[in-house]
Amino acid sequence: MQLTALSVQRVRKVRSLKIYPSTSVNCICGPNGSGKTSLLEAIHFLATARSFRTTKVRDVITHGEQSLLVNGEFIDSSGQLNRIGIEKTFDQTRLRLNGDAVVVASRLARVLPVLNFNSESFLLLSGGPSIRRSLVDRLMFHVEHRYLDTLKRYYRALKQRNMLLRARSAPREITAWDEQMLPEVTQLDLWRRNCVAAINEYLSVSPVSELIGKLQLEYYRGWNRDTDFSIVLSMNLDRDRESGTTTLGPHRAELRVKIDEKMAKSVVSRGQGKLIIAAIVGAQAKYLSENSSEKPILLIDDLAAELDRNARLIAVDSLLGTDSQIFFTAIDFKDLPNHILESAKVFHVEQGQTQPVVIAQ
Ligand SMILES: Nc1ncnc2c1ncn2[C@@H]1O[C@H](COP(=O)(O)OP(=O)(O)O)[C@@H](O)[C@H]1O
Numbered sequence: 001m002q003l004t005a006l007s008v009q010r011v012r013k014v015r016s017l018k019i020y021p022s023t024s025v026n027c028i029c030g031p032n033g034s035g036k037t038s039l040l041e042a043i044h045f046l047a048t049a050r051s052f053r054t055t056k057v058r059d060v061i062t063h064g065e066q067s068l069l070v071n072g073e074f075i076d077s078s079g080q081l082n083r084i085g086i087e088k089t090f091d092q093t094r095l096r097l098n099g100d101a102v103v104v105a106s107r108l109a110r111v112l113p114v115l116n117f118n119s120e121s122f123l124l125l126s127g128g129p130s131i132r133r134s135l136v137d138r139l140m141f142h143v144e145h146r147y148l149d150t151l152k153r154y155y156r157a158l159k160q161r162n163m164l165l166r167a168r169s170a171p172r173e174i175t176a177w178d179e180q181m182l183p184e185v186t187q188l189d190l191w192r193r194n195c196v197a198a199i200n201e202y203l204s205v206s207p208v209s210e211l212i213g214k215l216q217l218e219y220y221r222g223w224n225r226d227t228d229f230s231i232v233l234s235m236n237l238d239r240d241r242e243s244g245t246t247t248l249g250p251h252r253a254e255l256r257v258k259i260d261e262k263m264a265k266s267v268v269s270r271g272q273g274k275l276i277i278a279a280i281v282g283a284q285a286k287y288l289s290e291n292s293s294e295k296p297i298l299l300i301d302d303l304a305a306e307l308d309r310n311a312r313l314i315a316v317d318s319l320l321g322t323d324s325q326i327f328f329t330a331i332d333f334k335d336l337p338n339h340i341l342e343s344a345k346v347f348h349v350e351q352g353q354t355q356p357v358v359i360a361q
C-alpha cells in the first residue's frame with residue numbers, strides 16, 4: 001500500500017499542507033521545529049488514529065484550534081485508489097474510508113500498516129516487555145487475520161480467571177477457565193514463535209549483524225518452554241490464588257534483543273542501538289511485505305543524527321530494498337546517503353508552512 005496524496009490540517013505547527021509523495025522513497029527536510037516529525041505523526045494518525053508521540057490529542061491539535069484533519073489517498077495491493085480520512089476533536093474521532101464512516105480504528109490499521117523509527121523506538125531496547133510483545137502482536141495482526149480475535153479471547157479468559165483468583169473462588173471454577181484458554185494459548189504461542197523465527201532469518205543476513213555482532217530476537221513464550229501450559233496452570237494454582245493473578249502465560253511473553261548472545265541494551269552505544277533498531281524495522285518491513293496482503297509504509301524520523309557515514313549507509317540499506325514506501329526526515333537532505341536521493345522525492349518544510357517546496361529530484 002502506498003500513499004499518493006497527503007493533506008494535513010491543524011497538526012501541531014502544520015496549519016495546512018498537501019503533498020503528493022513518491023510511492024517509493026520520500027525525504028522530508030527542514031530545520032529543527034519545522035514540522036518534519038509532525039508530518040510523520042499525521043501519516044501515523046491516518047493509519048492508527050493515534051500519535052506515536054503522545055496519548056493526548058490536545059498536544060497534537062494546533063494550539064488555539066479545536067480539531068485536526070488528515071486526509072490521504074492510497075493505492076492498495078489490488079492497484080485500487082482509496083480515500084482515507086481522520087478528524088479528531090478533543091473528545092471525538094471520525095474516520096472515513098472511501099467516504100464511509102469507519103467505527104473501528106483497527107479496520108484502517110489493517111489496510112494501512114505503518115512501521116516507525118523515531119525517538120520512541122529506543123524503548124524497543126530499554127523499555128519494558130510489553131513494547132517488544134506488541135511488536136510481534138502488530139506484525140501478526142497484519143499477517144494472520146485470526147490473530148486479533150484469538151488474542152482478545154485469551155485476554156478475556158485471563159481477565160475472568162484473574163477475577164476468580166482475586167475473589168478466592170473454588171479451584172474448580174478457576175480451572176474451568178484454564179480449559180477455555182488452552183487452545184488460544186497454543187495458537188498464540190505458535191504464531192508468535194513463527195513470526196520471531198522469520199524476523200530472525202532476516203536479521204541474520206542484515207549488514208548490521210556483520211558490523212556489530214550477531215543480532216537476534218530471543219522469544220520467551222511466557223512460561224517454561226519444556227512444560228505444557230495446562231501443567232503450568234495447575235502447578236501454579238496455589239501461587240496464583242495467593243497473588244490473585246495468573247503469573248505465567250502469553251501475557252508474560254517477552255522478546256530479548258541480543259547481540260552475540262548478550263542483551264543488546266547492556267552492550268551497545270546509542271548509535272549502535274539506532275542501527276539495531278533500523279535492522280529490526282527493516283526485518284519487520286520485509287516480513288510484512290512478504291507475508292501480509294498490504295505492504296507497510298515506513299516512517300523513519302531523523303535516522304542520520306548520531307550516526308557516522310558508514311552507519312548511515314548501513315541503516316538506510318537495512319530499510320531500502322524492503323519494497324516499502326518510505327518517508328525519511330532529515331535536517332538537510334545531504335545528511336542522507338546520495339544513492340537514496342537519486343530516486344527520492346524531497347520535500348522542504350519551513351515553519352510548518354502551507355506548501356512544501358520540492359527542492360530536488
Ligand atoms: N499543538 C501545537 N500547536 C502548535 N505548534 C506546536 C504544537 N505542538 C508542537 N508545536 C511546535 O511544532 C514544532 C515541532 O514540530 P516537529 O514536527 O517536532 O519539528 P521537527 O521534527 O521538524 O523538528 C515545535 O516548534 C513546537 O513548538
Ligand SMILES: [Mg+2]
Nearest residue numbers: 036037301302
Ligand atoms: Mg523531529
